[in-house]
Amino acid sequence: MNFEQFFKYAEQLTSPEDVILAQLRRETYLRTIFPRMISGPLQGKLLEFISKITAPQKILEIGTYTGYSTICLARGLSENGQMITIEINDELEPIIFKYLKKSNLIDKVKVIFGDAKQIIPGLNGPFDIVFIDAEKKSYLTYYKQVFDKVKKGGMILVDNIFWNGKIFESLEPSDTYTRGVIEFNEFIRGDDRVERLVLPVRDGFLILRKIRN
Numbered sequence: 001m002n003f004e005q006f007f008k009y010a011e012q013l014t015s016p017e018d019v020i021l022a023q024l025r026r027e028t029y030l031r032t033i034f035p036r037m038i039s040g041p042l043q044g045k046l047l048e049f050i051s052k053i054t055a056p057q058k059i060l061e062i063g064t065y066t067g068y069s070t071i072c073l074a075r076g077l078s079e080n081g082q083m084i085t086i087e088i089n090d091e092l093e094p095i096i097f098k099y100l101k102k103s104n105l106i107d108k109v110k111v112i113f114g115d116a117k118q119i120i121p122g123l124n125g126p127f128d129i130v131f132i133d134a135e136k137k138s139y140l141t142y143y144k145q146v147f148d149k150v151k152k153g154g155m156i157l158v159d160n161i162f163w164n165g166k167i168f169e170s171l172e173p174s175d176t177y178t179r180g181v182i183e184f185n186e187f188i189r190g191d192d193r194v195e196r197l198v199l200p201v202r203d204g205f206l207i208l209r210k211i212r213n
Contacts, residue, residue: 007202010042017041021068024099028066031095039069039133043159043202047131050157050207051076056128060149061085062116062142063134067096073131074105083109084123086116088134117141125149133159137180140187147193150210156194161185162204 017025021044029035039047047069051059055078064070064087074083087096090113100106112119116134120142130146132139143156150156161167163181171178188196194208 014042014045020102024066024068027095037065044068044072046201048072048075054128057081058127059083059129060127061131064096064111066092067099070109071103071105074109077108085109086112086119088115120145126151128154131157136177139180139184152210154210156208158206160203161206164203
């Protein structure tokens, strides 16, 4: 069985996405240039599971895109929980807010548009969950900025750590995105402040649990 068959079968066995998420995914493919950036059903359900199991009080997401992962994570918030999500592309605002409203999550999610590297230092923790899925060349910067804002026992989730297999290929000098992912992965490998689990979901999904400051 090849990888494509594996993931199709995994999606078939996984609880299906609901109507709202299906509509959001379809609209993302119709209206955006890079629709593959959306989390999608399998990863979305993984995010939703993690959030529902932990019932977080506070979540930070770096990289909203059209809000698919935002909705999945926000569904697990505790009764009075809040989520902050940061997106650099303010042209996505209409679709983000449209589906947050449809999901009845508009009061639980604060969307901030701008450069996450400038925004994160001004945010107050502690966060129970941080999800990093934004500019790949800045992954290590995001990680270092948020680490002290994550509570002990909290989780940092990171997408695209395989980066379409480019991390295994010869690195082009101009490829700052692949370099950013490689530098992040190597830093994490030696960071004994966290427990690590890599899942071969989509483009590589990393779960970190903070065990000490």
